[in-house]
Amino acid sequence: MKEATPLDVALHNLRLELDPDSGYIRWAPDNPKHPRNWPLARKVYDIGIIILLECYTTAISTSGSAAARWSQERLDISITLAQFMFVSTYLLGQALGNVVFPPYSECFGRKKLYVASTVAYSGLCAMIGAVDSPAAAVVGRYLTGVLSSIPTVIIVGSMEDIFNAKARIWTMLPYIGVAQIGVSLGPVMSAYITQAFGWPWIFYIAAIVTAAISILLLTIKESRPSLLLSREVENLRIETGIDSLQALNHDKPPDWQTFVSNKLGTALGIIYLFTEALPHIYEDMGLNQEQSSLPFFALGFASIFNIPGRIIDHQAAKKKDKGEHLASPEYKLKGLTFAAPVLALGLWWFAWTIPPGFKLAIVLNGYLADSYLSYSSSVFAAVGLTRAVMSAMFPLFAPPMFEALGSNIAVSVLAAAMTVFSLFPFLFQRYGAWLRARSKFAQHSIQVYKENTVENDGS
Numbered sequence: 001m002k003e004a005t006p007l008d009v010a011l012h013n014l015r016l017e018l019d020p021d022s023g024y025i026r027w028a029p030d031n032p033k034h035p036r037n038w039p040l041a042r043k044v045y046d047i048g049i050i051i052l053l054e055c056y057t058t059a060i061s062t063s064g065s066a067a068a069r070w071s072q073e074r075l076d077i078s079i080t081l082a083q084f085m086f087v088s089t090y091l092l093g094q095a096l097g098n099v100v101f102p103p104y105s106e107c108f109g110r111k112k113l114y115v116a117s118t119v120a121y122s123g124l125c126a127m128i129g130a131v132d133s134p135a136a137a138v139v140g141r142y143l144t145g146v147l148s149s150i151p152t153v154i155i156v157g158s159m160e161d162i163f164n165a166k167a168r169i170w171t172m173l174p175y176i177g178v179a180q181i182g183v184s185l186g187p188v189m190s191a192y193i194t195q196a197f198g199w200p201w202i203f204y205i206a207a208i209v210t211a212a213i214s215i216l217l218l219t220i221k222e223s224r225p226s227l228l229l230s231r232e233v234e235n236l237r238i239e240t241g242i243d244s245l246q247a248l249n250h251d252k253p254p255d256w257q258t259f260v261s262n263k264l265g266t267a268l269g270i271i272y273l274f275t276e277a278l279p280h281i282y283e284d285m286g287l288n289q290e291q292s293s294l295p296f297f298a299l300g301f302a303s304i305f306n307i308p309g310r311i312i313d314h315q316a317a318k319k320k321d322k323g324e325h326l327a328s329p330e331y332k333l334k335g336l337t338f339a340a341p342v343l344a345l346g347l348w349w350f351a352w353t354i355p356p357g358f359k360l361a362i363v364l365n366g367y368l369a370d371s372y373l374s375y376s377s378s379v380f381a382a383v384g385l386t387r388a389v390m391s392a393m394f395p396l397f398a399p400p401m402f403e404a405l406g407s408n409i410a411v412s413v414l415a416a417a418m419t420v421f422s423l424f425p426f427l428f429q430r431y432g433a434w435l436r437a438r439s440k441f442a443q444h445s446i447q448v449y450k451e452n453t454v455e456n457d458g459s
Contacts, residue, residue: 010239014232024248025233027225033232035162035223043162046220050158051175053118053213054151055182060125060206061148062186064090064141070199075134085137093145098153100146105154110161111222113154117147118214122207129203140203161223341422 004012011017015031018024027034035043068082075082105113121144128140155175163171190202222228226247233247401410 007240007242010236014236014239016232016236019248022248024246025229025236026248027229033228034225035221035228036164036225038162038221042221046223047155047159047162047171047175049213049216049220050114050151050155051178053114053210053217054155054175055178055185056206056209056213057121057144057148057151058179058182059186059189060144060202061090061094062183063190063202063206064186066187066190066194067199067202070194071137074132074199075137077134081134085134086141089138089142090145090148093142093147094149094152097146097149101150102153102157105150105157106224106226109222109224109227110154110158111217111220113150114220115214115217117150118210118217121147122210122214125203125210126207129200129207158223161225341419 007018011025011028015028015033017026017028019026031037064086065083068079068086071077071086072079072082077085101113124140124144124147128137128144131137131140159168159171159175190199193199193201193205229247233245237243237245401413405413
């Protein structure tokens with residue numbers, strides 16, 4: 001029997017392995033420091049705090065419409081300018097953050113971004129409430145929008161770090177559900193806060209809440225497996241004295257010039273339209289400004305209808321092979337083929353039940369996470385960028401569109417667009433695998449996943 005070398009002993013102690021093909025160091029499947037092997041309580045705690053952050057920043061995002069309406073007179077500006085200041089600038093800032101932060105998190109880690117962005121978000125919210133100036137509102141809302149993109153897009157990567165594909169079927173449910181509650185909570189919360197204390201208190205309270213969340217974020221752990229592996233290999237070098245040891249790490253942090261020149265290149269608008277349109281519709285039906293915000297709760301509670309879809313996905317995942325082959329992401333699109341037509345039908349129904357004078361994101365997020373695995377944050381950034389830009393535009397044209405066309409015709413335009421969109425899930429379910437097979441980035445994602453990730457069925 002071959003005598004164990006000091007390197008063999010150190011590898012065993014640190015639960016690491018030497019990759020026979022490359023000679024680099026990789027995770028041992030049972031390494032307790034790999035995020036997939038963390039205790040369930042730790043996983044739930046960390047993701048729960050990030051979901052809480054995403055929920056509240058989403059609520060502050062959709063609070064912008066109410067803040068615009070109430071601040072219009074105080075700042076002596078038009079309603080269109082107020083909507084641009086408090087809604088569009090926030091979402092345009094989010095569009096920028098969607099491009100910049102995901103690749104950063106994949107190179108340099110998740111936790112520091114969560115903590116630093118939330119602290120800065122808190123300070124900027126306090127400034128928006130305190131400084132009685134349109135310029136301060138524009139700058140503050142734009143920068144908070146940039147920072148809000150961190151939980152919105154990076155949480156998908158954090159979930160992929162911690163949970164395997166089967167467990168993500170269920171972790172996506174509370175994430176999307178709570179985020180949807182945040183969307184519906186914002187207009188309601190802001191309407192009642194403004195009536196009781198004045199619109200600046202929307203942002204004072206936001207500053208207090210996010211400051212508390214930033215303290216909680218200090219207690220979560222870094223989850224990026226490649227970054228944690230690099231730290232473990234550094235400990236291995238110290239223990240063995242072998243400075244040439246390298247981690248099997250495709251995400252090795254580059255210098256800043258390389259990061260800026262290369263990494264950044266890989267990097268629900270309807271809801272925001274309704275934040276402007278719905279209050280006016282229900283005010284025309286006789287409700288006051290606070291009461292007209294209450295229908296947004298229906299958008300939040302509708303997430304409960306995602307549960308049957310998660311049960312179907314879970315049963316489908318159990319039937320997949322447990323060998324080398326990854327489960328095809330296309331099976332998750334079945335829910336979208338149902339939800340998209342239902343949303344179109346709901347819009348048509350709403351359009352023609354207005355008196356005269358199923359959540360899609362959960363399926364899409366799961367599909368992207370399974371398609372691009374370790375790089376899901378960067379891929380989700382493209383979706384976030386499109387969503388943020390469209391969401392920034394919708395509140396600006398919503399008032400003139402509803403005024404010119406009337407509520408029935410205006411919502412019918414949305415319903416017609418959604419009807420056309422309903423065809424795309426069927427096309428992706430049929431041709432998605434063919435498209436992914438021709439994507440070099442998708443194939444690279446699978447290679448990195450196999451080399452750096454351990455599977456834990458107990459996730």
